[in-house]
Amino acid sequence: MSITDTHDDSSLTKGLNERQLAAVTAEPGNQLVIAGAGSGKTRVLVHRLAYLIQHYGYSPYELMAVTFTNKAARVMAGRVAELLGIETRHLWIGTFHGLANRMLRRDYDLARLPRDFQILPSDDQRRVIRELMKTHHMDPKQNSPTELANWISRVKDEGKRPEHLQLGRSPDMRRRIDFYRIYDEFCQRNGLVDFGEILLRCHEMLLEHDDLLKDYHDRFGALLVDEFQDTNVIQYHWIRLLTGKDAHVMVVGDDDQSIYGWRGAVVQNIRNFSQDFPNTNVVRLEQNYRSTANILNAANKVIENNDDRLGKTLWTNAADGEPIHVFSCHYGEDEANYVVDRLQDWLREDSTRTYEDVAVLYRSHFQSRALETALQAEAIAYTIRGGARFYERTEVRDAIGYMQLANNREADVAFDRVINIKPRGIGTASQERIRDYAIRHDLSLWRASLEGIEQGVFPDRLVSRLTEFLDEIDRVASRCKGKHLLEIADTCVYESGLMDYHMESERNEQLRETRRENLQEFIRSCGIFEAKFLQEELSEGEKTVLQSFLDSVSLDAGDVEEELGPAVSLMTLHAAKGLEFPLVFIVGMMEGRFPHHLNLDDPIKLYEERRLAYVGFTRAMEELHLTYATRDQGFSDRVDTSRVSRFVKEIPSEFLNYERPRRILDRRRFRRYARGL
Numbered sequence: 001m002s003i004t005d006t007h008d009d010s011s012l013t014k015g016l017n018e019r020q021l022a023a024v025t026a027e028p029g030n031q032l033v034i035a036g037a038g039s040g041k042t043r044v045l046v047h048r049l050a051y052l053i054q055h056y057g058y059s060p061y062e063l064m065a066v067t068f069t070n071k072a073a074r075v076m077a078g079r080v081a082e083l084l085g086i087e088t089r090h091l092w093i094g095t096f097h098g099l100a101n102r103m104l105r106r107d108y109d110l111a112r113l114p115r116d117f118q119i120l121p122s123d124d125q126r127r128v129i130r131e132l133m134k135t136h137h138m139d140p141k142q143n144s145p146t147e148l149a150n151w152i153s154r155v156k157d158e159g160k161r162p163e164h165l166q167l168g169r170s171p172d173m174r175r176r177i178d179f180y181r182i183y184d185e186f187c188q189r190n191g192l193v194d195f196g197e198i199l200l201r202c203h204e205m206l207l208e209h210d211d212l213l214k215d216y217h218d219r220f221g222a223l224l225v226d227e228f229q230d231t232n233v234i235q236y237h238w239i240r241l242l243t244g245k246d247a248h249v250m251v252v253g254d255d256d257q258s259i260y261g262w263r264g265a266v267v268q269n270i271r272n273f274s275q276d277f278p279n280t281n282v283v284r285l286e287q288n289y290r291s292t293a294n295i296l297n298a299a300n301k302v303i304e305n306n307d308d309r310l311g312k313t314l315w316t317n318a319a320d321g322e323p324i325h326v327f328s329c330h331y332g333e334d335e336a337n338y339v340v341d342r343l344q345d346w347l348r349e350d351s352t353r354t355y356e357d358v359a360v361l362y363r364s365h366f367q368s369r370a371l372e373t374a375l376q377a378e379a380i381a382y383t384i385r386g387g388a389r390f391y392e393r394t395e396v397r398d399a400i401g402y403m404q405l406a407n408n409r410e411a412d413v414a415f416d417r418v419i420n421i422k423p424r425g426i427g428t429a430s431q432e433r434i435r436d437y438a439i440r441h442d443l444s445l446w447r448a449s450l451e452g453i454e455q456g457v458f459p460d461r462l463v464s465r466l467t468e469f470l471d472e473i474d475r476v477a478s479r480c481k482g483k484h485l486l487e488i489a490d491t492c493v494y495e496s497g498l499m500d501y502h503m504e505s506e507r508n509e510q511l512r513e514t515r516r517e518n519l520q521e522f523i524r525s526c527g528i529f530e531a532k533f534l535q536e537e538l539s540e541g542e543k544t545v546l547q548s549f550l551d552s553v554s555l556d557a558g559d560v561e562e563e564l565g566p567a568v569s570l571m572t573l574h575a576a577k578g579l580e581f582p583l584v585f586i587v588g589m590m591e592g593r594f595p596h597h598l599n600l601d602d603p604i605k606l607y608e609e610r611r612l613a614y615v616g617f618t619r620a621m622e623e624l625h626l627t628y629a630t631r632d633q634g635f636s637d638r639v640d641t642s643r644v645s646r647f648v649k650e651i652p653s654e655f656l657n658y659e660r661p662r663r664i665l666d667r668r669r670f671r672r673y674a675r676g677l
Contacts, residue, residue, distance in 0.1 A: 003227040016043075023250075023283040023458050024048045026091045028222065030277040031250040032270070036314045037618035038580065039300075041252050042072075045226055046079040048250060049091070052222055054084060062092040065514065066239070067095055068230060088283035092220075097195060100202035104193070107653055108214060114191040125149050132186060136179070140423065140505075147507040152180055156196030157264045159203065159234045163365025169507055185657075203238050217244040228575070229254035229274070232264040240276065255310050256303050259574060259612045261605070262510060271310060273344060288314045288618075289301060290580050292321025292328040294401050295624050298655045299617040302647055306607045314618075323657040326648060328625040332367070332588075333625045336374035338659075339585050342625060343568065345579070346583050354383055356566040359581040361573050361616050363594040364514060365393065366521040367587060368570050373525075381567040386575030391553045395515045396522050400553060402492035406477035409446040413440075416445065418473070422501045425465045433458060434466070446470075485545045493519050513598060514595050516646040570636045570674055584620035589645040613647040 020040055023033050024047045026460055035041035049065060052058040067073045073093045081088045092099060093169035101119070103109050120128065130145040132138075143151075155165065162181040167174050187193065191202065206213045223243055225231070228251035231239075243249050251273055258267035274280040288296055296314045303309070327338050339360055341533055347353050368392040375382045390396060398421050419426060437457065438448035449466055452458045458466065476496050479493055480488040493499050507511040530545050569581065573594075588594055594613070599605035618623060628644050 019285050020044050024051050032273050032282045033252040035285040040289040049080050050083040063222040064092040064220050067226045095199050100199045101599045103202050110209050116659040117191040120194040131200040132602045150653045153196040157232045158202045164387045171294045185535050199234050224250045225251045227271045229255050229258040231269045241615035261608050284312045288316045294320050294655050298651045302650045303614040322623050325625040325657050329504050330631040332370045332629050336370040340374045354566040355568045357582040359569040360585045362587050383567040385571040398545045406480050410444040422524045427669045485530040489523040489526040573612050576619050585625045586616050587627045589626045591643040
């Protein structure tokens with residue numbers, strides 16, 4: 001590598017502000033760039049890569065850039081090529097897993113892998129685990145395949161093999177470690193590599209082969225890493241191993257936007273960088289090019305309440321803009337109504353605005369239900385990013401399946417789903433027997449089951465278990481007869497054992513809580529549907545309330561998001577990271593909902609909740625609306641919905657504009673939706 005002074009660097013530095021310029025043009029060395037939201041970090045990374053090549057004489061062959069998504073890698077490579085007018089195929093730009101896999105493919109033998117080793121996607125990994133559990137007679141009630149898969153992934157992200165784990169006194173932990181060993185041996189025999197294994201295996205390969213590691217040290221003179229605050233343990237060790245003593249590392253990130261601790265990200269990685277990498281040059285990108293001054297000032301005031309930060313203060317040359325609008329109401333449906341009214345007002349103010357300029361954010365997936373109803377009532381196109389629509393979520397579809405089968409025993413799709421929800425001892429082979437009989441005799445699965453039992457064509461074991469299932473559905477249907485929709489939903493969720501099943505089978509506390517919230521919100525939505533939406537339809541006697549509800553959710557689930565064109569974005573706050581919208585609503589700003597009640601007593605988790613609020617606020621470019629419902633039903637003793645979120649209280653009053661309901665819930669809007677118009 002040699003320094004070159006003959007090139008004109010003006011194209012690489014044009015338009016950069018003072019801090020961006022300092023980061024891009026710094027002498028080769030270790031560098032920590034603390035990049036605030038909307039401060040142009042992608043631009044800095046791209047221009048730094050180009051500057052290292054053009055000004056400091058690095059060959060593209062000597063550089064590695066690590067991103068968290070393949071899309072980001074493609075964008076980075078494309079912009080570098082455009083800036084320099086050169087081919088960048090020799091430049092190693094990719095995700096952690098992509099680059100580690102590239103290394104494993106090059107030296108598969110050193111990694112003790114076959115040439116054609118297979119990467120195991122998450123679904124296939126769970127399938128393998130399920131079959132291994134059967135083979136080794138493991139009880140899925142003690143550890144579900146999904147829970148075991150998630151646990152193994154977390155352990156690998158920490159860089160640990162079975163022999164590195166402490167057995168302890170817990171029988172459950174001993175079972176997990178034993179199974180981890182069984183799973184590892186199976187994957188090794190069959191040339192299978194799951195996602196967690198890719199980076200761990202690559203790290204082990206480099207540690208075990210000094211010559212190979214030296215080759216990489218000789219090759220890579222500089223490494224650049226994006227979103228460094230989101231790195232986990234093994235990713236951090238992998239970077240440190242690759243850099244050696246001589247390579248220079250530039251990491252870009254923002255500890256204030258570290259919101260993935262629940263999936264293994266270690267915020268201390270970015271905070272410890274200056275200690276672990278000598279002579280680190282620290283640059284803070286604090287000028288924001290996204291949001292108005294009021295939004296930024298509010299976000300700054302909230303995040304200042306975290307006392308464990310590296311520290312920075314965002315600022316902007318933009319105007320103050322609108323104050324942050326805070327809307328207080330009684331119920332979640334009023335929140336949804338407010339969102340629809342205000343986004344329609346906002347669109348009417350400027351004909352160039354479209355639905356895709358609008359995002360509605362929430363802490364938990366279940367909160368989308370009321371929003372979806374209100375948007376559909378006004379025929380407003382929307383898409384859910386990073387999650388299924390409310391009525392498509394597994395546990396909700398399970399409850400709907402019970403309702404469908406209780407309403408109509410001939411519903412084969414519901415039969416197929418419900419018979420598979422809980423372990424009943426009716427396996428794939430038994431289900432094929434029922435299906436074959438139904439096809440041969442042109443019967444529904446329900447009638448085929450009844451007739452097959454009566455005719456004695458099924459084995460005794462299947463007859464016994466199938467009879468139990470049919471009796472269960474008859475019992476649920478009998479208890480639903482003549483009941484209100486909310487009572488029917490309650491019966492299908494609780495008396496069927498569905499809620500108990502999801503609570504017992506899901507061992508991850510956060511996911512278990514999400515499933516419980518979704519099922520309870522489903523019951524609540526049924527009550528609202530009957531009370532507010534169907535008065536007109538019921539008076540005409542066209543359908544029962546149950547059938548009308550089932551029709552409406554079926555039509556909703558059939559929407560194809562890709563064909564909607566411009567659409568309002570609904571998403572959790574976690575899914576919103578990295579995005580920006582002119583108009584943003586954050587709903588459910590109550591204590592116990594946001595911050596989430598599971599995190600109220602843990603200072604570390606509460607800090608992450610506040611960082612999540614900071615991320616949410618800084619998604620907004622022009623207008624930000626925060627809403628909360630004072631009488632909304634809580635799903636836990638810890639949800640005090642009469643109290644506004646502390647994150648609203650932490651915003652100084654000069655940045656806020658409080659609003660009150662302009663009108664009551666528009667009943668006609670929901671009647672129109674319920675009738676499918």
